[in-house]
Amino acid sequence: MYHPTLQQMRLFAAVARHRSITRAAEEVHLTQPSVSMQVKRLEEKIGQKLTEQIGKQLHLTAAGEEVFAACTDILARLEQMQTSLTDLKGGISGPLNVCVVSTAKYFLPHLLGSFTRRFPAVEPRLQITNRETLLKRLSNNEDDLYVTGQVPQEYAVESHRFLENVIVVVAHPANPLAREKSIPLTRLADQDFIRREPGSGTRKAVQRLFDEHGVTISHHMELDDNEAIKQGVISGLGVAFLSLHSLRLELAAGELVTLDVEHFPLRRRWYAVHRTGKHLSNAARAFLDYLLDEGEAEIAHLLHLDGDPLLK
Numbered sequence: 001m002y003h004p005t006l007q008q009m010r011l012f013a014a015v016a017r018h019r020s021i022t023r024a025a026e027e028v029h030l031t032q033p034s035v036s037m038q039v040k041r042l043e044e045k046i047g048q049k050l051t052e053q054i055g056k057q058l059h060l061t062a063a064g065e066e067v068f069a070a071c072t073d074i075l076a077r078l079e080q081m082q083t084s085l086t087d088l089k090g091g092i093s094g095p096l097n098v099c100v101v102s103t104a105k106y107f108l109p110h111l112l113g114s115f116t117r118r119f120p121a122v123e124p125r126l127q128i129t130n131r132e133t134l135l136k137r138l139s140n141n142e143d144d145l146y147v148t149g150q151v152p153q154e155y156a157v158e159s160h161r162f163l164e165n166v167i168v169v170v171a172h173p174a175n176p177l178a179r180e181k182s183i184p185l186t187r188l189a190d191q192d193f194i195r196r197e198p199g200s201g202t203r204k205a206v207q208r209l210f211d212e213h214g215v216t217i218s219h220h221m222e223l224d225d226n227e228a229i230k231q232g233v234i235s236g237l238g239v240a241f242l243s244l245h246s247l248r249l250e251l252a253a254g255e256l257v258t259l260d261v262e263h264f265p266l267r268r269r270w271y272a273v274h275r276t277g278k279h280l281s282n283a284a285r286a287f288l289d290y291l292l293d294e295g296e297a298e299i300a301h302l303l304h305l306d307g308d309p310l311l312k
Contacts, residue, residue, distance in 0.1 A: 004042055004045070004046075004071075006075075006078075007038065008038050008039075008041065008042045009071040009074060009075060010028065010071075010075065011024065011028060011030075011035050011038045011039065012038070012039055012042055012050065012067065012068065012071055013068060013071040013072055013075060014027050014028055014035075015035065015039055015051065015058070016051075016060055016064065016068040016071075017136060017137075017140070018133075019057065019058045019059070019060075020058055021035055021036055021039075021058070027127075039051065042067075046063070046067070048061070048063040049061050049063065049064070050063055050064035050067055051064055072140055076140075076141060076142075079095075080279070082094065082095065083095070083279070083281040091121065091282065092119045092121065092122060092282050092283050092286045093119070093121030093122060093123075093282070093283065094121070094122065094123060094281060094282070094283050095122075095123045095124075095125060095281075095283070096112075096122050096123065096124045096125065096144060096281070096283040096284055096287055097125045097127075097142070097143040097144045097145075097284075098112065098124065098125070098126050098127070098143060098144060098145050098146075098147065098287070099126075099127040099128075099129065099134055099137050099138075099142070099143040099145075099146050099147075100126070100127070100128055100129075100134070100146070100147040100148070101128075101129070101130065101131050101134055101147065101148050101149065101201070102128055102129065102130060102224075102225065102226060103149070103165075103202070103226055103243050103245070103246055104128070104147045104148075104270065105128045106226075106243070106245045106246045106248075107163070107245050107299045108126065108147055109126065110298070110299065111290070111291065111295055111298060111299065112124045112126060112287075114298055115286075115287055115290050118290075119283070119286065122283045122286075122287075127143065130197070130199070130200075130224060131148065131150070131199045131200065131201065132199055134146055134148060135152060135154060135155075138152060138155060138157070138273070138275065139154075139155060141275055141278065144274065144278075144280060144281065144283075144284035144287075145272050145273065145274055145280075145284055145287065145288060146272070146273045146274065147270060147271070147272055147273070148201065148270070148271055148273060149165050149201035149202070149205075149268055149269070149270055149271070150201040150204070150271075151271055151273065152273065155275065156275065156276040156277075157273050157274065157275055157276055158273070158274055158275075158276055158278075159271045159272070159273045160271060160272045160273070160288065160291070160292055161269045161270070161271055162269075162270060162271070162272055162291040162292050162295045162296065163269065163270040163291075163295050163296050163299060164267060164268075164269060164270075164296065165243055165245070165267075165268040165269055165270050166243065166244040166245075166265045166266070166267055166268075167202055167205065167206065167241055167242065167243055167244070167264070167265055167266040167267075167268065168241070168242065168243075168244055168247070168258045168259075168264060168265045169188070169239060169240075169241055169258065169259040169261045169264050170230075170233055170239065170240055170241075170242055170247060170250075170256045170257065170258055170259070171191075171233060171239040171256070171257060171259050172233060172234060172235075172236045172256070172257075173254060173255075173256070173257050174236070175239065175257075175259075177191070177239075177259050178257045178259065180259075180260065181260050182260060182262060183259060183260055183261045183262065184262055185209075185210070185213050185215050185261060185262055185263055186215055187261075188215065188217055188239075188261065189215055189216060189217055189218070190218075191217070191218065191238065191239045192218055192220030192221075192237070192238035192239070193217050193218060193219050193220055193221075193238055193239055193240060193241075194220060194221045194222075194223060194229050194232045194233060194237060194238045194239070194240045195219050195221075195222055195223075195229075195240065195241070196222070196223070196224065196226075196229070197222060197223070197224040200224075201268070202241055202242070202243065203241075205266055205268055206241045206266065209263060209266065213263070220237065220238045221237060221238060226242060226243075226246050229242065230242070230246070230247070230250055230256065233256060234250070234255050234256060239259070241266075244265070245299070272288055272291050272292075274288075
């Protein structure tokens, strides 16, 4: 019987999760040919095709689904073994796997950096992705903690609020609304909006607000990246709704301004989430406690938001 290597299992599991050689290669920091070669060797040893290309979409064969399930289980057990052995030694050390939605990239690395300076034996691994991929990783229990603006309803989870998420309306400084105060929500119906992709927590929260007040807004452009949205607003392509955490540099440089619109800013929360019943390692438990006890004050200080009136 052929026994695949750990590397082949990890690479195939990444390909199966993403249904993409390209995205799998990005995750594991290898070239696409290297990943393709390892998958091909695995197929040759097993004697069955594990994937098939139909049009532009990569699919798993029935054999591929079986191998993916086995790889996921084996890798999870190995990770759990490492965690348990580390915990038996005592102390706070070992791997810490955190997966966050893209907007959290503006503050979570700061918190991880601060935490690991306090506990240098911890080995952080950070995945930054969209909500859809985060939910897939949560389903497979691939990480210790997940940071999101929406508590997933699809799975049994424990959620912990640790940071306020302030959503504001931003525009180019030359936008006529930038000079106005207490702008009625209905005035935004005349603006072209650049919005996030479907499934985005920010998009859902904002859409809910406009639906409640019977206001329809014009969606000029849809982008799945906050940086691209900010550049679109800076270029005068429209206005946008964004988390205040993502705007520090642009607001300080005068490239963007927040609009004084009624019902804004929207105040939501960031949550640290894990599957119900999951055994958290010493490192994961310590990081969760750090987020809950010190996260909000640490971010306000690091991002120089201590005196920002929008956070009051």
